[in-house]
Amino acid sequence: MKKVNREVDSRYIACPIRQVISQFGDKWSLLVLYTLGQKEDNVMRFSELHDHMLDCSQKMLSQTLKNLESNHLVSRKVYPVVPPKVEYRLTVMGNSLMPILDSLIVWGNENINSFIKR
Secondary structure, X not given: OOOOOXXXXXXXXXXXXXXXXXXXXXXXXXXXXXXXXXXOOOEEEHHHHHHHOOOOOHHHXXXXXXXXXXXXXXXXXEEOOOOOEEEEEXXXXXXXXXXXXXXXXXXXXXXXXXXXXX
């Protein structure tokens, strides 16, 4: 049985980059957050979000929204109507990521040519 190095384990847990990536570093989360952040009221229905992310399946979008909700970055409001109406919005914590995402986009635009495979 392999012995666990507690010092390495505690550094792993304390690493903010690892924690951020483990919470919402998947392929779709940042795109969902950014898409919601582009709406003036930060509110969208599932179908609106999916219209902005056609290359993301409905199943994956649903899983991503559930993950973001469990991490307190997105809130979900269900209206008692038929057919069901569900809205997603950025939480205060989710909204606090918008300046960071804006900076990431600026960086990406400045360096896009380096990413394109020739």
